[in-house]
Amino acid sequence: MTLALLIEQLLNGIQFGVMLFLMAAGLTLVFGVMGLINLAHGSLYMIGAFLCASVALATGSFWLGLAASLAGAAAAGAVVEIVVIRRLYDRDHLDQVLATFALILIFSEGTRWVFGSFPLYLDIPQALQGAVALPGGAQYPLYRLSIIIVGVLIAIGLYLLISRTRLGMRIRAGESDREMIGALGVDIRTLYTVVFALGAALAGFAGALVGAIQSVQVGMGEPVLILAFVVIVIGGIGSIKGALIGAILVGVVDTLGRILLPELFGLFMGPSQATSVGSALASMAIYILMAVILALKPQGLFAAGAQ
Amino acid sequence: MSRETVINWVLGLGLLAVPFIALMQGEPFYITLATRVAILALAGVGLNLALGLGGMVSFGHAAFFGIGGYAAGILATHAFNQEPLLAWPLTVSGSSDMLVIWLVAIAICALVALVIGAITLRTSGVYFIMITLAFAQMIYYFAISWPAYGGEDGLSIYVRNGFPGLNTLDPIQFFLICYAVLMACLFISARLRDSRFGAALQVARQNPDRLAATGIAPFNIRLVAFVISAAMTGLAGALFADLNRFVSPSMLSWHVSGEIMIFVILGGVGRLFGPLAGAALFIVMEFYLGGITEHWQLFLGIILLCVVLFVRGGILGIMAGRRVHA
Numbered sequence: 001m002t003l004a005l006l007i008e009q010l011l012n013g014i015q016f017g018v019m020l021f022l023m024a025a026g027l028t029l030v031f032g033v034m035g036l037i038n039l040a041h042g043s044l045y046m047i048g049a050f051l052c053a054s055v056a057l058a059t060g061s062f063w064l065g066l067a068a069s070l071a072g073a074a075a076a077g078a079v080v081e082i083v084v085i086r087r088l089y090d091r092d093h094l095d096q097v098l099a100t101f102a103l104i105l106i107f108s109e110g111t112r113w114v115f116g117s118f119p120l121y122l123d124i125p126q127a128l129q130g131a132v133a134l135p136g137g138a139q140y141p142l143y144r145l146s147i148i149i150v151g152v153l154i155a156i157g158l159y160l161l162i163s164r165t166r167l168g169m170r171i172r173a174g175e176s177d178r179e180m181i182g183a184l185g186v187d188i189r190t191l192y193t194v195v196f197a198l199g200a201a202l203a204g205f206a207g208a209l210v211g212a213i214q215s216v217q218v219g220m221g222e223p224v225l226i227l228a229f230v231v232i233v234i235g236g237i238g239s240i241k242g243a244l245i246g247a248i249l250v251g252v253v254d255t256l257g258r259i260l261l262p263e264l265f266g267l268f269m270g271p272s273q274a275t276s277v278g279s280a281l282a283s284m285a286i287y288i289l290m291a292v293i294l295a296l297k298p299q300g301l302f303a304a305g306a307q
Numbered sequence: 308m309s310r311e312t313v314i315n316w317v318l319g320l321g322l323l324a325v326p327f328i329a330l331m332q333g334e335p336f337y338i339t340l341a342t343r344v345a346i347l348a349l350a351g352v353g354l355n356l357a358l359g360l361g362g363m364v365s366f367g368h369a370a371f372f373g374i375g376g377y378a379a380g381i382l383a384t385h386a387f388n389q390e391p392l393l394a395w396p397l398t399v400s401g402s403s404d405m406l407v408i409w410l411v412a413i414a415i416c417a418l419v420a421l422v423i424g425a426i427t428l429r430t431s432g433v434y435f436i437m438i439t440l441a442f443a444q445m446i447y448y449f450a451i452s453w454p455a456y457g458g459e460d461g462l463s464i465y466v467r468n469g470f471p472g473l474n475t476l477d478p479i480q481f482f483l484i485c486y487a488v489l490m491a492c493l494f495i496s497a498r499l500r501d502s503r504f505g506a507a508l509q510v511a512r513q514n515p516d517r518l519a520a521t522g523i524a525p526f527n528i529r530l531v532a533f534v535i536s537a538a539m540t541g542l543a544g545a546l547f548a549d550l551n552r553f554v555s556p557s558m559l560s561w562h563v564s565g566e567i568m569i570f571v572i573l574g575g576v577g578r579l580f581g582p583l584a585g586a587a588l589f590i591v592m593e594f595y596l597g598g599i600t601e602h603w604q605l606f607l608g609i610i611l612l613c614v615v616l617f618v619r620g621g622i623l624g625i626m627a628g629r630r631v632h633a
Contacts, residue, residue, distance in 0.1 A: 037433050087616055093433050094364050098572055099615040101565045105608030113602050226444050226561065229437045237433060280452040287445035291426055294438060298429045 004138035009259050010252065011134075015144045017251025018151030022206035023228040024235070024243040025158060026199025032238030033174045033195050036085065037093055039100040041203055041228065042221025043107035048073040048204025049211035049220060050111060053120040062125035066208050073204020074197040081196040086189070104222075112218045119215035122208075147209050154202070155244050162240060171195060175238060227254075230290050236300030245301065250286050257285035311627035315580040319490065322348075322583065326482045338478040339550070340594060344587045345485040346546045351570035351582025352492050353539030358568070359577030360500060361532045362512030366436045367423070367443030368567050371416045371537040373450065373559030375544025378412035380462040380554035387465055405470045405484070408545055416541030417534045419446075424533040428526060440561060447559040461555025468549055475549070485546050489583070492539050497579055499535070508532050540567070573614060575621030584622045 027041050048069035056065030084103065088096045124143045131139035162168035170191055173181040182188045207221065214220070231250050235242025262278030269277065293301065322341060329337035350372055357363040385392045385401025393399040402408060427438045451459050467475045475481045499505045507528045510518045515525040548554040557563070566589070574585030592610065596603035618625060 031433065037436065084612065084616070093436060094358070094568075094572065094576070095615050097364065097366065097436060097565075098568065099612055101569075102608045102611035102615065105604045105611070109602050109605035109608065113605065222561075226440065230441050233434060233437050233441070276452075276454050280449055283448035283452045284445045287441050287448075290438070290441055294430065294434075295426055298434070300434075 004134065005259075007134055008138050008140055009255055011140055011144065011148070013252035013255030014248060015148050015151075015251070016255055017248035018148050018155075019206050019210055020224070020227055020231050020251055021151060021155060021244050021247035022202045022209075023224055024231040024247050025155075025240055026202045027228050028232045028235070028238055028240065028243045029171070029195055030199050031232070033171055033178075034085075034089055034192055036088060037096050037100070038085070038199075039097060039225065040080065040103035040107065041199070042225030043104055044073050044077055044200040044203040045207035045221040045224060046107065046111060046218065047076050048207030049122075049216045050115060050120065050207075051204070052208035052211050053122040053216045054115070056122055057120070062123070062212070065122070066205070069204045069208035070201050073207070074201035076204075077200020078193055078197040080200075081193045085196060086192070089192070108218050115218075117218065119217035120211075121215055122211040124212045143212065150209070154205075158240060167194070227286070230286055232300075234290055234293050234300055236303040239300075239302040242300055242302035249289070253289055254282075254286050257282040261285070309627075311578070311580075311623065314584075314623065314626050318580050318583050318587070319493075322587065323486060326479055330479065335478060338482055340590060342478070342482045342485050342550055344583070344590050345482065345489045346543050346550060347567070347570060347590065348583040348586040349485070349489045349492055349546070350540045350543035350567050351574070351586055352489070352496055353536045353541075353543060354567050355536075355571050355577065355582050356496055356499065356539065357533050357536035358571055359581070360505060360512065361508050361529055361536075363428070363529060363533060363536075364436050364568075365439045365533070365536070366561070366564050366568065367439030367441075368537070368540050369559050369561060369563035370423070370443040370446045371420060371540040372544035372547070372563055372567065373446065373554075373556070374416050374419060375412040375541030375546075376548035376554040376558045377450070377456065377462070377544075378415055378541070379408045379468065379545040379548040380464055381456055382408050382411060383464045383466075383468055384456070384462060403466070403468045405468045405475070405545075405549070408468055409542055412541045412545040413538045416544075417538045420534045420537030421530070424530045424537075428529050428533065440564065443559065443561060443564055447556055447561070450556040450559055457555070459556060461553060461557075464548060464552040464554070467552055481550070485550075488542065488546065492542070493579060493583075495539075500579070504528070504531070569611065573611075573621055575623035575627075578621070578623040578627075581621055581623050588622060 023041065023045060026044075027038060030036050030038050030041075051072040052062075052065035052069040054065075055068040056062050059065070080103065084099065088099055091099075128143045128146050130142050132142050132145055134140050160168075162171055170181060170186055173186070174188070174191060174195075178188060206224075227250060231246040232243055233246075234249065235244070235246030258279065261282040262275045265274035265278040297303075322344060325341040326338040329335060329341070350368070353371070354365065354368045357365050357368075382392070382401045383403050386403040387401070389400075391398050391400045402411075423439070423442045427435055427442065430438060456462050467481070469475055470484055473480045473484065475484065507518060507523050511525040511528050518525050518528070544558060547558065570582045570585035570589055572585065573588055574581030574583065578584075592607060593603065596606050600606070614621070
């Protein structure tokens, strides 16, 4: 194990964490403001990826695809909010889980109907191909590095949006007392639609960015969705800061665990046995992390109510 | 007899009648379909105990369903290969006897549920939903990456496990076993619901503070209910593995958790026979929609969405009317 490999894997972990943050931010906003648990968030991620891949294929431009995924996912989010989600705010979590589970079935099967079962592929844009030299002599793909930078910029942007703008003020007010801001004349229904569309756009954007690294296929959103749940549970539901820290933590632990645990077991086991035990444990590592954090802090690291 | 009791009788006897009618019509495939309904309803009956009576929205019951399945698969494999499961400190051999397998499945599921419940029941609401989901995913990924028992490819059970005195390879006899287990668990559920424990469990859902004020700790009541619920779902998993003669990580996937939850809600949360009504409707829809279009999941999703949005209380809610104690 060299230092260069370690740095590379650490960056991979951060890049994965940044992706998770884009997903988790929308989930945690929607939960914090509307009290809604949305399983269909992963479908919006998938829609973003499919839109980007198909627009990029048709026009030859990744950037047009990226714009299409942002706009398309936001529009899909707004439509879903108005048609379905709006009726769920007053229901208990059980109904919300079930209705959004039904939405997953509809979106996944609908996408399969339109695009078929074969995965689409999305090329990394010309400008971002190639690699950057890292200290220690390693090369790191420019595209992944750009994802990290974009993710950090979005995190800063979200922070500014929520703490400095009028919309952000309303979102925060909606989190603490929704009747009150309604009484003060804010159009709650539109605010909810905007928040939901914002979360959807972030998820679609994440899907489009990841689409160039992985294949774009039906069901790609589900593993990410579940990891995003782990992230917001660790970070504390409703907290953007918690989502960011939780996402980086989960991304790094998952990525490094897959590299380091087999090596660790290799110190006192045979190589094949160490690989199987190590990789089995590594796939469970983030869930163990979550269980430990919850055993210590049942409300997560940065519970929204405890600030 | 109340209207719900009549409907329960109709559902119970109706399911029993299906395989015999199928046999007379010369359509043995429907026997398997009825067996599926009985087994999946059993998984739902387990979840209903936690979800309906105790208000614990577990999104991770696939874990117990899958563990039950793997208990059947692993014991049967060791018995088939005549390898001991454990050589030291004492010799434990595999088994192809359903009674032994059921006991093992129940015991392991209860143990796992005790650990998972002890951690997850410290939380509530949406945290509980997500954490039970995460624990199930943890076991799912473990099953995928652990190569000893087939990993991602799963594990085949070459000969369906036996039951003393019966021929389990005969579809009708296997159906009757599953049906009897379902009815036994429904009976246990009914007795539990009407017992002092059941009363405490329902108060733990409605008003935990009041329960605590009477000197009963809600946590312990919930934990016991969660363990019993997991054991029943695990038993269903063992039967399901025997039905398909195959067990794979897909039994542990979160779609299964969602489906078990759908059975309960489609039928009517907290209703004794709700899971049976829900599982029957789900399987029938899956079967007929699947026959019409390849994209049946799309229509299943739309129907499900409409049920959640517009039909509150599930099938039994429509047919038997609102309950006094919702």
